[in-house]
Amino acid sequence: MxxxxxxxxxxxxxxxxxxxxxQSVWVTPPFHELADAKRVGQYYNWTLDExxxxxxxxxxxxxxxxxxxxxxxxxxxxxxxxxxxxxxxxGLNCAIVQMGATLPATQPPIRxxxxxxxxxxxxxxxxxxxxxxxxxxxxxxxxxxxPIEQRERYREAHDLIIKxxxxxxxxxxxxxxxxxxxxxxxPRPIQQPHPPIWVPGAGSTSTFAYAAERDHCYxxxxxxxxxxxSYSVREKYWKVVEEKGRDQNPYRLGFxxxxxxxxxxxxxxxxxxxxxxxFYHKMLHLPAEWLGVPxxxxxxxxxxxxRNPMIANAFMSLKEKRYKDFLNDGYVACGSPATVRDQLKDxxxxxxxxxxxxxxxxxxxxxELALKNIELFxxxxxxxxxxxxxxxxxxxxxxxxLRRKVxxxxxx
Amino acid sequence: xTTVTDRRVAVWQKKINVNVKVAGSGPPVVFLHGAGxxxxxxxxxxxxxxxxxxxxxxxxxxxxxxxxIANLDNLWDLVLYYYEVLDALGLRSVPIIGHSFGGMxxxxxxxxxxxxVSKLAMIxxxxxxxxxxxxxxxxIVTPASDIVKLxxxxxxxPIAKQMFGERNTETVIKTVxxxxxxxxxxxxIPDKGLKKRIHRIQAPTLLLWGKQDKLVSPVYAQEFASRIxxxxxxxxxxxGHLPFVxxxxxxxxxxxxxxxx
Numbered sequence: 001m002x003x004x005x006x007x008x009x010x011x012x013x014x015x016x017x018x019x020x021x022x023q024s025v026w027v028t029p030p031f032h033e034l035a036d037a038k039r040v041g042q043y044y045n046w047t048l049d050e051x052x053x054x055x056x057x058x059x060x061x062x063x064x065x066x067x068x069x070x071x072x073x074x075x076x077x078x079x080x081x082x083x084x085x086x087x088x089x090x091g092l093n094c095a096i097v098q099m100g101a102t103l104p105a106t107q108p109p110i111r112x113x114x115x116x117x118x119x120x121x122x123x124x125x126x127x128x129x130x131x132x133x134x135x136x137x138x139x140x141x142x143x144x145x146x147p148i149e150q151r152e153r154y155r156e157a158h159d160l161i162i163k164x165x166x167x168x169x170x171x172x173x174x175x176x177x178x179x180x181x182x183x184x185x186x187p188r189p190i191q192q193p194h195p196p197i198w199v200p201g202a203g204s205t206s207t208f209a210y211a212a213e214r215d216h217c218y219x220x221x222x223x224x225x226x227x228x229x230s231y232s233v234r235e236k237y238w239k240v241v242e243e244k245g246r247d248q249n250p251y252r253l254g255f256x257x258x259x260x261x262x263x264x265x266x267x268x269x270x271x272x273x274x275x276x277x278x279f280y281h282k283m284l285h286l287p288a289e290w291l292g293v294p295x296x297x298x299x300x301x302x303x304x305x306x307r308n309p310m311i312a313n314a315f316m317s318l319k320e321k322r323y324k325d326f327l328n329d330g331y332v333a334c335g336s337p338a339t340v341r342d343q344l345k346d347x348x349x350x351x352x353x354x355x356x357x358x359x360x361x362x363x364x365x366x367x368e369l370a371l372k373n374i375e376l377f378x379x380x381x382x383x384x385x386x387x388x389x390x391x392x393x394x395x396x397x398x399x400x401x402l403r404r405k406v407x408x409x410x411x412x
Numbered sequence: 413x414t415t416v417t418d419r420r421v422a423v424w425q426k427k428i429n430v431n432v433k434v435a436g437s438g439p440p441v442v443f444l445h446g447a448g449x450x451x452x453x454x455x456x457x458x459x460x461x462x463x464x465x466x467x468x469x470x471x472x473x474x475x476x477x478x479x480x481i482a483n484l485d486n487l488w489d490l491v492l493y494y495y496e497v498l499d500a501l502g503l504r505s506v507p508i509i510g511h512s513f514g515g516m517x518x519x520x521x522x523x524x525x526x527x528x529v530s531k532l533a534m535i536x537x538x539x540x541x542x543x544x545x546x547x548x549x550x551x552i553v554t555p556a557s558d559i560v561k562l563x564x565x566x567x568x569x570p571i572a573k574q575m576f577g578e579r580n581t582e583t584v585i586k587t588v589x590x591x592x593x594x595x596x597x598x599x600x601i602p603d604k605g606l607k608k609r610i611h612r613i614q615a616p617t618l619l620l621w622g623k624q625d626k627l628v629s630p631v632y633a634q635e636f637a638s639r640i641x642x643x644x645x646x647x648x649x650x651x652g653h654l655p656f657v658x659x660x661x662x663x664x665x666x667x668x669x670x671x672x673x
């Protein structure tokens with residue numbers, strides 16, 4: 001198993017009554033009432049320091065992503081963060097996992113091909129190229145992208161980026177959304193033919209199929225934990241992978257999990273309970289309608305989600321839940337090193353996950369506590385998880401220069 | 413009750429097989445529905461007593477063919493597509509009534525080829541924009557049930573209960589997809605250049621507006637009227653954004669008078 005540290009760069013100090021006083025954490029929260037530019041500068045630096053600390057502690061990768069107009073995680077440009085991280089992790093076996101720049105929000109999309117190639121160059125070939133569709137609230141509400149066109153824009157941008165990376169000849173791109181007369185990318189990525197591609201998603205079957213068809217790693221970004229994802233992953237994802245004629249290599253799947261490690265289970269509750277509740281009560285405080293405005297999902301997925309509103313119901317009931325519920329329902333893996341090890345082993349086996357992403361700074365968690373969590377996780381938990389899958393499977397969705405050797409037939 | 417029949421018409425290189433609701437007898441009139449989708453209402457029934465009413469469903473909103481919308485990229489496509497629908501129905505020059513989104517489409521049709529639209533009746537159309545009176549984006553109203561406050565003069569009245577009281581899942585799916593398919597042409601702000609083209613409208617024009625329209629403010633009535641030569645405005649009192657639903661007889665009467673004049 002490969003383990004990357006994910007960071008959202010959240011607002012860590014929202015008022016206690018935030019969710020009562022404000023309509024939403026996304027799109028509409030008033031910056032000047034809720035934040036201070038100098039303090040925000042501190043958040044960015046803490047975020048970078050925490051990710052760099054994770055890399056030094058042995059994290060296989062560091063992940064940043066793109067969101068807009070919110071207090072949930074406000075890195076409008078993940079590549080600016082990735083650039084700092086690429087430089088600061090020189091010499092470490094740590095991938096720069098951009099999860100990443102949202103394709104339909106970037107025009108022309110070769111900008112992403114260029115920036116990712118820069119990151120691959122600066123990092124010496126350590127880039128993982130995430131290709132996210134972008135959320136409805138980010139792209140439709142904040143960036144004005146027409147919801148019903150978002151997936152088509154995405155697919156066109158994806159094809160253009162790959163062609164821009166791989167074509168030896170100058171080419172004209174005559175797309176529906178982008179027309180370019182002479183594409184001739186400078187720089188080119190070090191990794192050939194191109195860096196590994198990860199497709200983040202929230203469990204829609206059409207994205208499962210898209211990733212499997214193209215032989216990309218699909219990354220399930222769920223906040224409802226591995227127990228709730230288990231049906232969708234086992235009964236749908238791995239079946240789609242098989243139907244598309246791909247092998248069952250666990251590294252085809254990434255999964256994001258919130259994790260808190262402490263000396264004991266009781267200490268973990270003391271350390272993390274309030275930050276977990278802050279995360280679920282404030283960071284996900286937004287109108288359910290904005291998660292998918294009309295047209296964001298294709299007709300069939302939209303109809304399915306109205307007929308079977310599992311995710312909407314889970315989302316709507318978040319504020320009724322407390323730390324113990326989040327723990328029991330597997331939304332978070334928190335506890336002593338032994339407890340967390342068991343939970344994550346269970347996760348990796350039940351979902352067949354090779355590329356685990358852990359969120360170790362959660363919501364309001366202060367810098368020092370985040371550093372403690374990072375340190376404990378990589379010292380006490382990660383070493384026991386790494387050998388999982390290594391006997392049999394190679395991580396083809398990882399920078400070649402950073403891959404571990406597969407020990408086929410070695411005894412566990 | 414009038415008999416309403418469904419007529420399927422294949423247009424746009426036969427890629428769109430649109431359903432047109434047809435009823436009544438007499439001279440033809442076309443009705444273009446708003447963002448929420450086509451509902452056959454008392455208003456259309458009344459018109460059908462003296463007219464043949466043709467009410468096409470917006471591409472993508474015809475049951476069983478949601479992906480038809482993928483064949484039209486932009487407003488230019490949509491306008492040309494509608495000329496083909498009129499051709500297929502044998503309507504060379506015809507009065508068009510359009511509500512809200514359908515009103516904008518009707519205005520675009522009348523502006524781009526004045527020969528095809530003999531009379532133009534717009535019921536609280538979108539298509540123009542004033543920074544001092546922004547039109548709320550109806551696709552992102554939250555909670556979704558609050559849409560009724562923007563649409564109706566009496567959000568707690570009997571019409572509200574009938575329309576929004578017990579919406580089953582399939583109705584919600586239909587409405588959401590209709591908003592998606594119409595939204596394609598106006599997201600995120602319903603100003604796609606009509607102001608540059610509106611002066612080309614030659615058809616006699618009637619604007620009908622709910623006096624208490626909270627979605628598209630009645631100030632827009634004057635915005636439209638001032639740009640269309642000879643346009644008349646009728647305000648409907650105690651009506652919101654759906655005056656033809658809230659006062660069907662009154663609005664049908666005004667439209668009848670306009671069509672027969």
